[in-house]
Amino acid sequence: MIRKLTGKIGLSLYFSFAVFFIFLITVLITGVLIYLLSVIGVLNERVIQDIKVLTFVILIACIIIGTVTSILASRRMLQSIRMFINATEQLAGGDFSTRLQLKHPPEFKILSENFNRMADELGGIEILRTDFVNNFSHEFRTPIVSIKGFAEILKDDGLSNEERHEYLDIVIEESARLTTLASNVLNLSKVEAQTILTGRETFNAGEQIRQCVLLLHGKLMKKRISFNANVQDYEIPGNKELLNQVWLNLLDNAIKFTPEGGEIEVAMKQAGDAVEITFHDNGAGISPAALPRIFDKFYQQDTSHAASGNGLGLTIVRRIIALHDGTVTCDSVPLQGTTFTVLLPAAKKAPSIVAR
Numbered sequence: 118m119i120r121k122l123t124g125k126i127g128l129s130l131y132f133s134f135a136v137f138f139i140f141l142i143t144v145l146i147t148g149v150l151i152y153l154l155s156v157i158g159v160l161n162e163r164v165i166q167d168i169k170v171l172t173f174v175i176l177i178a179c180i181i182i183g184t185v186t187s188i189l190a191s192r193r194m195l196q197s198i199r200m201f202i203n204a205t206e207q208l209a210g211g212d213f214s215t216r217l218q219l220k221h222p223p224e225f226k227i228l229s230e231n232f233n234r235m236a237d238e239l240g241g242i243e244i245l246r247t248d249f250v251n252n253f254s255h256e257f258r259t260p261i262v263s264i265k266g267f268a269e270i271l272k273d274d275g276l277s278n279e280e281r282h283e284y285l286d287i288v289i290e291e292s293a294r295l296t297t298l299a300s301n302v303l304n305l306s307k308v309e310a311q312t313i314l315t316g317r318e319t320f321n322a323g324e325q326i327r328q329c330v331l332l333l334h335g336k337l338m339k340k341r342i343s344f345n346a347n348v349q350d351y352e353i354p355g356n357k358e359l360l361n362q363v364w365l366n367l368l369d370n371a372i373k374f375t376p377e378g379g380e381i382e383v384a385m386k387q388a389g390d391a392v393e394i395t396f397h398d399n400g401a402g403i404s405p406a407a408l409p410r411i412f413d414k415f416y417q418q419d420t421s422h423a424a425s426g427n428g429l430g431l432t433i434v435r436r437i438i439a440l441h442d443g444t445v446t447c448d449s450v451p452l453q454g455t456t457f458t459v460l461l462p463a464a465k466k467a468p469s470i471v472a473r
Contacts, residue, residue: 143183150178197225204232213240257298260291267291302429308359308436316356319464322392323350323385325357329364330383333372340377347384351392352464359437366430367396367457374400374455391443392463397456403449411447 197219207215213236217229267284270276276284326348330337337344353360371381375398382397403411412435438445443461
């Protein structure tokens with residue numbers, strides 16, 4: 118508020134000073150010119166004593182001098198506006214490296230800061246868009262090439278039954294990978310387009326997480342993972358279907374990166390007016406360089422893509438949690454494990470009614 122008020126005063130003073138400067142220069146030059154003309158004899162005593170002629174001469178001199186002074190002064194004043202116009206044209210042309218460095222008046226400095234911030238945001242969006250297209254193309258193309266290659270091999274009549282079944286399993290697995298990728302892209306588009314959370318209801322988050330664990334019980338048993346749960350019956354308001362995706366994604370992620378015979382722990386606790394849910398595994402962990410990027414679209418620490426996945430699960434998780442006015446963070450130590458912490462607003466308890 119103070120900054121806006123200061124800016125308005127600054128701009129008013131700037132233009133007031135400019136008008137006063139033009140007026141002062143015009144008066145001074147006109148006065149000097151009249152004096153010089155009288156000294157050299159162009160304006161004799163008869164002209165000076167004739168009020169009408171003198172007024173006319175001064176008026177013409179003021180108009181000419183004022184016009185010239187205004188043109189020169191306006192060129193300096195409009196230089197900043199021209200710089201802004203040129204910068205916006207470059208930005209509109211796709212040059213997101215364009216920056217403004219206007220210092221005066223204060224409003225132009227604020228304009229420069231806002232313009233530079235906008236250019237940074239647009240540049241970041243363009244990078245994300247390019248990365249999204251490149252990564253999506255790669256993730257989509259890889260299974261298609263694999264399916265095509267193994268389908269051509271399957272046409273060979275000389276294959277044994279074992280080889281045929283092995284290749285068919287690969288085709289089925291790659292087809293499932295494509296289906297998952299398409300579903301995740303649709304889910305991400307859906308939640309990114311949402312600005313208002315719909316389907317809000319109050320439900321038992323602890324019970325929902327226990328149901329998600331049961332759904333993934335087969336994967337836990339297959340890798341002989343020890344599962345420890347300290348899940349309480351906390352009520353939270355939200356979209357039950359969307360939060361179900363969050364728990365499944367985080368649990369599946371923990372199982373995926375936990376070695377055979379490893380451990381996974383899920384815990385819940387009250388944290389003020391919020392509920393804190395943590396998912397911890399004792400897997401290989403995440404490198405410090407990769408940690409800031411794990412919520413980015415299509416980002417995978419394993420560049421070989423040996424682990425199943427397409428790098429969209431955590432992006433979906435972060436967006437869904439943001440829709441619920443919550444936060445999700447990740448802490449990881451290489452070779453010691455990873456912990457995801459979700460913080461969601463708890464359901465408000467109805468005030469108790471005391472009978473009299």
